[in-house]
Structure formats: C-alpha cells, structure tokens
Amino acid sequence: xxxxxxxxxxxxxxxxxxxxxxxxxxxxxxxxxxxxxxxxxxxxxxxxxxxxxxxxxxxxxxxxxxxxxxxxxxxxxxxxxxxxxxxxxxxxxxxxxxxxxxxxxxxxxxxxxxxxxxxxxxxxxxxxxxxxxxxxxxxxxxxxxxxxxxxxxxxxxxxxxxxxxxxxxxxxxxxx
Amino acid sequence: xxxxxxxxxxxxxxxxxxxxxxxxxxxxxxxxxxxxxxxxxxxxxxxxxxxxxxxxxxxxxxxxxxxxxxxxxxxxxxxxxxxxxxxxxxxxxxxxxxxxxxxxxxxxxxxxxxxxxxxxxxxxxxxxxxxxxxxxxxxxxxxxxxxxxxxxxxxxxxxxxxxxxxxxxxxxxxxx
DNA sequence: GATTTCGCTTGCAATTTGCAATTGATATGG
DNA sequence: CCATATCAATTGCAAATTGCAAGCGAAATC
Numbered sequence: 001x002x003x004x005x006x007x008x009x010x011x012x013x014x015x016x017x018x019x020x021x022x023x024x025x026x027x028x029x030x031x032x033x034x035x036x037x038x039x040x041x042x043x044x045x046x047x048x049x050x051x052x053x054x055x056x057x058x059x060x061x062x063x064x065x066x067x068x069x070x071x072x073x074x075x076x077x078x079x080x081x082x083x084x085x086x087x088x089x090x091x092x093x094x095x096x097x098x099x100x101x102x103x104x105x106x107x108x109x110x111x112x113x114x115x116x117x118x119x120x121x122x123x124x125x126x127x128x129x130x131x132x133x134x135x136x137x138x139x140x141x142x143x144x145x146x147x148x149x150x151x152x153x154x155x156x157x158x159x160x161x162x163x164x165x166x167x168x169x170x171x172x173x174x175x176x
Numbered sequence: 177x178x179x180x181x182x183x184x185x186x187x188x189x190x191x192x193x194x195x196x197x198x199x200x201x202x203x204x205x206x207x208x209x210x211x212x213x214x215x216x217x218x219x220x221x222x223x224x225x226x227x228x229x230x231x232x233x234x235x236x237x238x239x240x241x242x243x244x245x246x247x248x249x250x251x252x253x254x255x256x257x258x259x260x261x262x263x264x265x266x267x268x269x270x271x272x273x274x275x276x277x278x279x280x281x282x283x284x285x286x287x288x289x290x291x292x293x294x295x296x297x298x299x300x301x302x303x304x305x306x307x308x309x310x311x312x313x314x315x316x317x318x319x320x321x322x323x324x325x326x327x328x329x330x331x332x333x334x335x336x337x338x339x340x341x342x343x344x345x346x347x348x349x350x351x352x
Numbered sequence: 353g354a355t356t357t358c359g360c361t362t363g364c365a366a367t368t369t370g371c372a373a374t375t376g377a378t379a380t381g382g
Numbered sequence: 383c384c385a386t387a388t389c390a391a392t393t394g395c396a397a398a399t400t401g402c403a404a405g406c407g408a409a410a411t412c
Contacts, residue, residue: 014233014370018293020286021214021279022232027290031205031400038197048359056198057190059401064360086358086409095289102285103197105277110196113271114203117194190401207369224390235370240391262378262389354412361406368399375392382385 027073032058032066034106037092037099040076041137044146046089075099092141100137104130122150200278203249208234208242210282213268213275216252217313220322222265251275268317276313280306298326 017023028034039045039054051063058066067090070076075096081087092099108127111118126133137149193199204210215221215230227239234242243266246252251272257263268275284303287294302309313325 015231017232019214019231020283020290020292020294020299021218022211022286023290023292024282024286025207025210029205029207029210031201034201034205035198038195042197049357055191055195056193057401059403060360061362061402062400065400084358084410088359098289099285101281102278105281106200107196109275109278110198110200113274114196114199116196116199118196123196225388233370235372236391237371237393238369241368260379260389264390356409356411358409359407362404364402366399366401368397370397371395373393375390377389377391379388380386382383 027069027075030066032056032062033070034099034103036063036066036070037075037096038103040090040092041097041100041103041141042149044140044148046091046146047087048090070096091144097138097141100134104133104137203245203251206242208232208238209246210275210279212239212242212246213251213272214279216266216268217273217276217279217317218325220316220324222267222322223263224266227266246272267320273314273317276310280309280313 028037035054035056035058036051039051043050043054045051045054048063048067051067052058052060067076067078071078071090073095074093076090076092078088078090081089104126107118108123110116111120111123133149139145140147140149204213211230211232211234212227215227219226219230221227221230224239224243227243228234228236243252243254247254247266249271250269252266252268254264254266257265280302283294284299286292287296287299309325315321316323316325
C-alpha cells in the first residue's frame with residue numbers, strides 16, 4: 001500500500017501517504033507557511049518586508065525558503081514591481097485562496113479555545129456569517145484589494161471593540 | 177505591542193503573537209500533531225501502537241513527544257485499560273473535537289488540490305453535507321465509537337469506489 | 353560615484369527530527 | 383516462580399532544520 005517512494009524534500013525514505021490530510025501537511029506542516037498565507041489572505045500583505053514585520057519573528061532564511069516552497073507548489077506567485085524591480089509582490093493563486101476555509105477554521109478554533117487577542121464578538125460574528133466571510137476573502141483576492149479583512153469585514157458594525165479593552169492591533173490584522 | 181515574553185517551549189525570545197492563527201500554529205505547526213488528531217477523530221485510533229501504524233512513518237520519540245504536548249494543551253487525555261495497564265487509550269477532549277472543522281477543511285483542500293487517494297465523489301459528498309459530517313464526528317466521539325468515519329459516513333451509499341479504481345485502503349481511513 | 357534599499361544568502365550554533373537499540377513495567381505461559 | 387512477550391516509551395547518536403546576524407548582489411536614489 002504505502003510505497004517507499006519517499007516524501008518530497010526528504011532524502012530518507014518515508015511512506016508516502018495518500019491521505020489528503022497528510023498530503024496537505026507535507027506542504028503546511030510547519031510553523032510558518034500558514035502564517036504567510038494568513039498575511040496574504042487576511043492582512044493584505046504582499047512583500048517580503050511586510051511578512052518580516054508580521055509579528056512572529058520569522059527569520060529571513062526561513063521566510064525565503066517558505067515563499068519558495070509555496071510558489072513551487074502553485075499556492076502563490078510573485079512579480080517584480082514595474083517601477084522598482086527590487087520589490088517583489090507575492091500573491092495567492094486560486095489554489096491558494098482555496099485555503100480560506102482552513103485559515104478561517106484555524107482562526108475560529110484558536111480564538112475560542114486559546115487565549116488570544118481576538119475579540120469574542122468578532123469571532124462569533126465571523127462564525128455566524130461563515131459563507132459571507134469566505135466570499136469576502138475571495139472578492140478581495142480577485143480585486144487585488146490589499147486592505148485588511150478585519151476590522152473592515154465587521155463593516156464597522158461592531159465598531160471599535162471596547163468590551164474587553166481590546167484594540168484592533170491586538171488582533172494582528174492590521175495593514176502594513 | 178508584541179512583548180518579548182517568548183513562545184512556550186522556545187528558550188529563545190520570540191515575539192508572542194496574539195493572533196489566533198499564530199497561537200493555533202504554536203500547537204499544531206508541525207508535521208505530526210494534526211495527523212494524530214486525524215487518527216483519533218477519523219480512524220478511531222486510540223493506542224500508541226495504532227498511531228505508529230498509521231502509514232506516515234512517525235518515529236516513537238516524536239509520537240511520544242507529540243502525545244505529551246497535545247495532552248499538556250488539553251486536547252487529548254489518556255487512560256490505562258483496566259484489564260491491561262500497559263495499554264494506554266488516548267481520547268480527544270471537547271477542546272480536541274472542536275478541531276473537526278479544521279481537519280475537514282484540510283482534508284477537502286488536500287483532496288481537491290493535490291493528488292491523493294481520496295475518491296472525488298466522497299469528497300464532494302462530504303463538502304455538500306459539511307454540517308452532517310461534523311455532527312457525525314461529534315456523535316462518534318461522544319459515544320466513544322472507534323469505527324472509522326469513512327467509508328461508513330458515506331452510509332454505503334457510494335459503496336465500493338470503482339470510478340478511479342481506488343480502494344478504501346487508499347484513503348488511509350481504515351480501521352486498525 | 354557613494355549610499356541606501358530590497359530580497360535574499362551565508363556561516364555557524366542551537367534545536368528538532370529520525371533511526372534503531374534499549375529500557376522498565378506489565379502480562380502470559382510453562 | 384521464572385522465562386518470555388508485549389506495551390509505551392526512552393536513549394544515544396546522526397542527520398536535518400531552524401535561528402541569528404552578518405553579508406551579498408542587484409536596483410534605486412542622492
């Protein structure tokens with residue numbers, strides 16, 4: 001059943017599982033990859049420099065490596081700016097934006113089950129309007145809208161969270 | 177904003193992000209943890225030995241380490257069998273079963289976007305009946321039902337997949 | 353031309369993972 | 383009771399990956 005063809009990037013033989021979860025984790029089963037996707041998808045980040053500043057302290061060699069891997073897997077693309085060819089803009093592909101439900105569920109689980117900076121009202125609102133959130137993520141991607149998903153998604157309806165004294169910056173979803 | 181209190185388990189200072197995605201990845205941001213959760217949740221596995229046989233070739237030291245971490249985070253519990261105290265049974269907690277949507281979305285993404293052993297019809301059926309799948313996962317957890325989710329969830333409706341020549345074993349969702 | 357900026361790359365140390373043998377506790381069989 | 387088997391680890395060591403911080407090369411600016 002499990003062949004010994006090995007896992008990509010692993011010189012040592014390891015059974016190559018055909019389970020979808022396992023195959024997904026071959027791509028994202030590390031600390032950093034989904035954080036990069038979060039930054040692209042939720043915060044509207046595009047550049048190496050922005051990812052570097054996202055708040056978790058990723059090292060440049062790891063960031064460069066992860067960007068390369070994601071690109072190799074067809075999840076992101078990159079393009080130099082016409083006006084300054086040093087500046088590379090990364091963008092999720094369709095395959096990449098299809099990860100929105102994964103990201104959303106991770107966000108919801110983390111917010112509900114761990115101590116985070118996400119205001120509870122926002123979280124339950126997003127859960128309640130799950131399809132609308134996913135549609136908004138896709139719309140922003142299609143329109144290359146680089147503004148952050150939150151608190152914009154809240155449509156200002158929730159306004160500035162005050163019930164827990166949280167500020168928008170605590171959610172780590174702020175624009176560059 | 178980001179304090180230098182450090183990330184748990186990391187002696188080196190690293191900004192501690194309050195973003196829910198980041199905090200989730202502090203727990204699951206590795207190759208193995210979500211595979212263990214998959215085995216508990218989907219395949220009905222309970223024992224060290226079963227996890228060892230799940231098909232991805234996890235090493236015993238890594239398995240032991242990941243089980244310990246998941247237990248420390250309140251995601252799983254363990255209990256020795258009364259009749260044979262060497263045998264430990266692991267079980268998801270409520271907090272753990274709340275990861276079902278994450279697992280399901282990972283499974284769906286992987287199945288749709290990568291080459292896997294999951295029959296397409298199963299996948300689209302699960303996606304279509306998302307709430308029912310999640311309810312079934314929770315029911316089985318509550319009733320300590322250790323039978324695998326698939327192909328049972330398909331209710332035998334799809335029967336033995338033949339359209340792609342796949343066998344149930346290719347889905348890696350087989351009982352021990 | 354000198355300096356700055358951008359996205360890396362590099363050298364080295366620290367940490368984690370992987371392999372395979374071993375261990376300690378528990379159970380079984382003669 | 384002792385020898386053997388089973389279970390869930392633990393261990394010693396090698397290989398791989400991550401992390402730190404300096405440095406590099408290309409492009410842009412002054």
